[in-house]
Amino acid sequence: MGSLQFEDRMSKILFTEAVIQRRVKEMAAQITADYTENGLAEDLKGRPLLLVGVLRGALVFLADLARPFPIPVEYDLISVSSYRNGTAPGAVRLVKDLEKPIEGRDVLLVEDIIDTGYTIEYLRRSFIARKPASLRVCTLVDKIARREIATNIDYRGFALEEDEFIVGYGMDYAELYRNLPYIGVLKPEYIG
Secondary structure, eight states, rough: OOOOGGGEEEEEEEEHHHHHHHHHHHHHHHHHHHHHTTTOOOOTTTTOEEEEEEEETTTHHHHHHHHTOOEEEEEEEEEEEEEEEETTTEEEEEEOOOOOOTOOOOOEEEEEEEEESHHHHHHHHHHHHHHOSSEEEEEEOOOOGGOOOOOSSSEEEEEEOOOOHHHHTOOBBTSSSTSSSSSSEGGGGOOO
């Protein structure tokens, strides 16, 4: 690791802690409005909105997104992994499933970053098969530059047009940098 501070490993800071926190609060306010005033809630039993965070990257975002909600919400976690070793692009496998059934529930799928679109579409298909009352997608970063398949995103924090390797605020490289309070671009020499 050496004596370098994480900041020294960044070529630039894309989104500061203050910018991220402001945007997350705006997103929480919009989601709250949508599930109260605009009637997006379709759960016939009136249960709270279920936030489903995709591990590990979305954990920080999910926690910050959930806190400002003035309405009751529940949350659950799921983990998926992309297959490696020459398998087809977009091959995804389930690592950890949900603890709660989602049938008849209003579900908001929460991701840290959507890039190619394969993972979010895998999750969308899996969730739709479980018959939720409604399913919407929320991501902090929409990395448009890497999109390979079309996907619908209902709530996006930031759109990223450049194909840069970003870390921080839950996003990692080799399990490092998740704890950074900002999102930065990792210098190429630190990407193995």
